[in-house]
Amino acid sequence: xxxxxxxxxxxxxxxxxxxxxxxxxxxxxxxxxxxxxxxxxxxxxxxxxxxxxxxxxxxxxxxxxxxxxxxxxxxxxxxxxxxxxxxxxxxxxxxxxxxxxxxxxxxxxxxxxxxxxxxxxxxxxxxxxxxxxxxxxxxxxxxxxxxxxxxxxxxxxxxxxxxxxxxxxxxxxxxxxxxxxxxxxxxxxxxxxxxxxxxxxxxxxxxxxxxxxxxxxxxxxxxxxxxxxxxxxxxxxxxxxxxxxxxxxxxxxxxxxxxxxxxxxxxxxxxxxxxxxxxxxxxxxxxxxxxxxxxxxxxxxxxxxxxxxxxxxxxxxxxxxxxxxxxxxxxxxxxxxxxxxxxxxxxxxxxxxxxxxxxxxxxxxxxxxxxxxxxxxxxxx
Amino acid sequence: xxxxxxxxxxxxxxxxxxxxxxxxxxxxxxxxxxxxxxxxxxxxxxxxxxxxxxxxxxxxxxxxxxxxxxxxxxxxxxxxxxxxxxxxxxxxxxxxxxxxxxxxxxxxxxxxxxxxxxxxxxxxxxxxxxxxxxxxxxxxxxxxxxxxxxxxxxxxxxxxxxxxxxxxxxxxxxxxxxxxxxxxxxxxxxxxxxxxxxxxxxxxxxxxxxxxxxxxxxxxxxxxxxxxxxxxxxxxxxxxxxxxxxxxxxxxxxxxxxxxxxxxxxxxxxxxxxxxxxxxxxxxxxxxxxxxxxxxxxxxxxxxxxxxxxxx
Numbered sequence: 001x002x003x004x005x006x007x008x009x010x011x012x013x014x015x016x017x018x019x020x021x022x023x024x025x026x027x028x029x030x031x032x033x034x035x036x037x038x039x040x041x042x043x044x045x046x047x048x049x050x051x052x053x054x055x056x057x058x059x060x061x062x063x064x065x066x067x068x069x070x071x072x073x074x075x076x077x078x079x080x081x082x083x084x085x086x087x088x089x090x091x092x093x094x095x096x097x098x099x100x101x102x103x104x105x106x107x108x109x110x111x112x113x114x115x116x117x118x119x120x121x122x123x124x125x126x127x128x129x130x131x132x133x134x135x136x137x138x139x140x141x142x143x144x145x146x147x148x149x150x151x152x153x154x155x156x157x158x159x160x161x162x163x164x165x166x167x168x169x170x171x172x173x174x175x176x177x178x179x180x181x182x183x184x185x186x187x188x189x190x191x192x193x194x195x196x197x198x199x200x201x202x203x204x205x206x207x208x209x210x211x212x213x214x215x216x217x218x219x220x221x222x223x224x225x226x227x228x229x230x231x232x233x234x235x236x237x238x239x240x241x242x243x244x245x246x247x248x249x250x251x252x253x254x255x256x257x258x259x260x261x262x263x264x265x266x267x268x269x270x271x272x273x274x275x276x277x278x279x280x281x282x283x284x285x286x287x288x289x290x291x292x293x294x295x296x297x298x299x300x301x302x303x304x305x306x307x308x309x310x311x312x313x314x315x316x317x318x319x320x321x322x323x324x325x326x327x328x329x330x331x332x333x334x335x336x337x338x339x340x341x342x343x344x345x346x347x348x349x350x351x352x353x354x355x356x357x358x359x360x361x362x363x364x365x366x367x368x369x370x371x372x373x374x375x376x377x378x379x380x381x
Numbered sequence: 382x383x384x385x386x387x388x389x390x391x392x393x394x395x396x397x398x399x400x401x402x403x404x405x406x407x408x409x410x411x412x413x414x415x416x417x418x419x420x421x422x423x424x425x426x427x428x429x430x431x432x433x434x435x436x437x438x439x440x441x442x443x444x445x446x447x448x449x450x451x452x453x454x455x456x457x458x459x460x461x462x463x464x465x466x467x468x469x470x471x472x473x474x475x476x477x478x479x480x481x482x483x484x485x486x487x488x489x490x491x492x493x494x495x496x497x498x499x500x501x502x503x504x505x506x507x508x509x510x511x512x513x514x515x516x517x518x519x520x521x522x523x524x525x526x527x528x529x530x531x532x533x534x535x536x537x538x539x540x541x542x543x544x545x546x547x548x549x550x551x552x553x554x555x556x557x558x559x560x561x562x563x564x565x566x567x568x569x570x571x572x573x574x575x576x577x578x579x580x581x582x583x584x585x586x587x588x589x590x591x592x593x594x595x596x597x598x599x600x601x602x603x604x605x606x607x608x609x610x611x612x613x614x615x616x617x618x619x620x621x622x623x624x625x626x627x628x629x630x631x632x633x634x635x636x637x638x639x640x641x642x643x644x645x646x647x648x649x650x651x652x653x654x655x656x657x658x659x660x661x662x663x664x665x666x667x668x669x670x671x672x673x674x675x676x677x678x679x680x681x682x683x684x685x686x687x688x689x690x691x692x693x
Contacts, residue, residue: 038523274470
């Protein structure tokens with residue numbers, strides 16, 4: 001091990017002059033030997049994590065405070081504490097402010113956070129699994145399937161509520177999963193390589209979109225409603241949608257984050273990953289199922305909010321590095337912040353009217369998408 | 382003859398009960414201790430797709446622990462496919478069995494049950510390894526620990542120590558935090574080798590390890606593999622294009638032709654003018670270098686005046 005310190009003449013940034021004189025002894029601590037890059041390998045830097053958490057919390061705070069009725073930022077935390085019956089805390093919010101905060105803004109912000117998290121995490125997962133910087137669940141039939149499902153229900157006037165579930169959401173969820181399954185079946189027939197699956201997804205998406213367009217054409221009455229749904233919205237009353245989406249985010253998010261190391265191994269390709277001891281097909285299957293469920297659940301409650309799954313992971317990669325052990329958790333957090341911010345814009349830019357949130361995300365996302373294509377090599381997966 | 386002066390199984394104990402088959406090269410060295418079989422191929426065949434033609438047909442041979450076997454043969458002979466089959470990376474017929482060396486008391490070959498178990502015994506270096514952009518050398522090398530980690534576990538102290546040792550051994554420590562894409566060809570070949578060594582497998586499979594390297598770096602990598610083989614008592618099987626290097630470094634050569642084992646034995650028995658001319662379908666001349674190893678010179682087929690070259 002003495003050779004290790006000596007073998008780095010003027011090497012890495014952590015190569016202090018005092019380090020070379022260390023006599024033979026036990027291995028220096030993991031954090032001490034920064035010059036070989038091992039201690040920092042795959043590490044999510046605490047500063048990056050803290051910054052992302054702080055950003056998410058700040059966006060949440062602002063989106064709770066801002067709106068037609070202003071709620072003082074400093075009063076939000078005491079109000080939440082009082083609501084949770086913490087002893088000794090008293091909120092000075094008026095009852096009206098309390099209703100706005102707890103019945104409208106908080107559920108909507110939390111829903112936005114969950115949807116953004118789900119879309120960004122599933123986008124990052126797809127990009128990792130397919131080793132393609134532009135992969136996205138929407139590309140693999142999720143969006144087209146969900147759109148067709150919603151169109152069938154809206155066009156057929158089948159809207160209804162079954163308990164907490166409304167039929168548009170249920171149909172969108174089923175349609176999204178059916179789209180992915182169809183793409184997977186088609187891709188499997190074509191050799192089940194990542195490229196084949198992606199191409200199958202494009203074919204399935206085109207076909208389902210064609211069917212949807214035909215249905216919309218036949219029934220111009222439902223056109224406006226379908227169109228509104230496609231653009232995406234976070235209009236809620238209370239916590240129903242949050243309760244529907246949260247279990248998917250928690251369970252699928254946990255599965256994906258648990259497999260973040262395997263996703264890093266997949267970056268060397270299937271053959272080499274297998275030679276390293278992984279079963280690439282099985283890992284890919286588990287990850288695709290989890291990411292697709294996440295996306296389908298998000299789409300069911302919010303409609304088609306585009307570009308979150310591409311913009312957020314790429315921003316994270318540009319700022320914090322390309323290891324999936326960094327990209328996945330930061331995308332989940334960053335997606336929440338991004339969508340809460342977009343929703344803030346959606347409900348304040350043209351107040352009292354609402355701009356569809358999908359318009360906001362696409363307005364930011366489309367130029368970014370072009371930027372990624374344009375700069376090419378900086379888009380790293 | 383120099384290839385044969387090398388001990389067959391360096392580090393192997395003198396009296397090891399061999400398996401049920403005779404190990405070592407056919408007609409090998411009388412003085413060498415019988416070494417246990419490390420890798421045993423029994424009628425291995427490979428075809429891609431259900432209806433594709435077989436690219437490897439019924440190949441059987443044994444490689445002793447600590448031995449270096451080079452697979453040679455013309456393009457498309459099946460060298461890479463046979464390597465991948467040995468590593469369990471493509472579906473194949475027949476069996477590939479490994480025997481633990483050197484304390485193979487039972488000598489019984491067994492089939493590795495899972496990719497994970499297999500990766501702990503066999504490390505594979507692809508001809509053109511995938512180099513993920515944005516990944517550092519240290520991260521890449523740590524991927525080699527995959528087979529030693531549980532499903533949900535990340536690399537721990539012991540894994541980083543193993544990686545540090547290998548980086549140090551291959552003189553790569555100072556490159557640890559450098560991006561893979563910023564490395565030169567010769568350095569990259571060492572990095573890829575480092576990832577394979579971190580696997581701590583006793584069998585090392587190399588697919589054309591020098592194909593992207595110039596003369597000096599190519600020899601450097603082969604010398605390194607040879608040193609590591611002795612240090613760690615590795616068994617090496619490599620697909621090789623350069624016949625001179627194959628003869629200089631490997632203990633035995635296996636010549637594949639159209640997926641079949643055409644010739645098999647010590648370099649001097651395989652690197653002969655009749656054999657090479659026949660299977661490479663071009664006239665060759667085999668010369669002797671100063672150290673006695675074979676130098677294979679392909680002759681031009683269009684101009685006859687090359688015949689007047691003097692014999693050494």
